[in-house]
Amino acid sequence: MSAPPRETVDTAPVDAALAGFFTDGTRHLVGAEHTRLWAALRDASAGGKRLRPMLFHSVYLALGGRQTDVAAQVGAALELLHTALVVHDDVIDGDTVRRGRPNVVGTFAADARERGHDAERATHYGQSAAILAGDLALAGAVRVIALCGAPPDSVARMLDLVDRALHLSAAGELTDVRLSLDGDADVPSVITMEHQKTAVYSFELPLQLAAVLAGAHAEHEAALTRFARLLGIVYQIRDDLDGMFGDEAATGKSSVSDLREGKCTPLMAYARTTPAWAQIRPYLVSGTADDDAAARVRLLLEECGARAFVEGLAEELTGEAREAVAHLPEAPLLDEWATAVTRGARAA
Structure with missing residues (x-):
């Protein structure tokens, strides 16, 4: 980022x-x-x-x-x-x-x-x-x-939000492992997992805690939560793109690690629906991918349209996130956050 x-x-x-x-x-x-x-x-x-x-x-x-x-x-x-x-x-x-x-x-x-x-x-x-x-x-x-x-009622509400985030993060983490194990997920399933694993605790929870501590109205908190949900998914999508196509020096992430681990990302879920999957899948399940294998998979992901699809999805969700809070006074600040997240290449 x-x-x-x-x-x-x-x-x-x-x-x-x-x-x-x-x-x-x-x-x-x-x-x-x-x-x-x-x-x-x-x-x-x-x-x-x-x-x-x-x-x-x-x-x-x-x-x-x-x-x-x-x-x-x-x-x-x-x-x-x-x-x-x-x-x-x-x-x-x-x-x-x-x-x-x-x-x-x-x-x-x-x-x-x-x-x-x-x-x-x-x-x-x-x-x-x-x-x-x-x-x-x-x-x-x-x-x-x-x-x-903080006041006791605010503390109780914040603890409840932390509890929710922990439950959903645990569910998302285990789902991530299962999807990589089974290797048969579609794009909506992967997006749901990424929402639970990353977006809930990294984006929804901070904004919800801010709303509770500042005494914001329920409608205000709901708009912030929707913004955070969408932007958190974009954040993880950008991480997936950076993990496959980014510069390691900028991202701090190996360009072959997701491939070696068989990670089920939106890129792979989309590629699974294309003829290119027959050539990509062996690299994903071998657990021994090297730089040459990663370069080959990157080319296949571009040729089959997976990269363009996922980048388009990130752009679409970012637009929805901005719309969710366009009516709020803090919209300019949130727009800055959206811009920072959508640029990718981050280590956080």
Whole structure:
């Protein structure tokens, strides 16, 4: 994703709230291994563009919100939730690196190998650490919301929204794995999965929390939610396009990883309906695709019309998102967000 709107660039309050969370958590540490786990989780939360807190904070201010200390805590909770899901996602995908450095799995697996354990046992140790670190981040996100200092009725509503996001994200994550396993999904099924897996917690939840904390009317919140749903799907579609056609230096994502993992993206779902699928499918199921294979698949996806279809879908959904909030006072800010998301090439 390109640079977010300029109103959202100050992440210092969220960073300070996160620092406070991790400092406070040290009072529970019971040994060297626990301390390393907490440090690895803190490292996992560092870096990235703070997309979700910035989206939340910019819309909260646009809605007239002024509880800056409370907003910083909510922003920190959103980042902890994102960290938890990312750490768990790395386990699901078998990844050991994120943002160009070892992730929690990679860090603890390397430690086990240095102590003389074989690769299988070292990986198990690393994945165990990542599951536990993600669990701590999930619990932390809920705790930070509960203690953010907002009125009790607002806290209850925000916790309910977080609960919904967790349920739908879990459903989307498991569906993603199943679709890749079965390899028979159509485009609507993939879009539904991407809504649940990404759009709900990355876009709907930040805007819903902003609306609740700012005291927006139900109709206002509903319009923001529709905007967020559509834009979140576009965000994931752009990620799928970047994963196949983007410049690795700009996206931070391997151009062969989705192919090796057999990811069921809208590109592949559309290609499945074309004669080109017979040539694409073997690359998707082999699990051993290299750069030459990726180049061949890219050409086939362009020739069969999959790339043009998916890019057109992203453009169509972006237009619908803008229409959903065109009547709102904060429409100009939301339009900036839509522009940033639709440019793709992001690492968040």
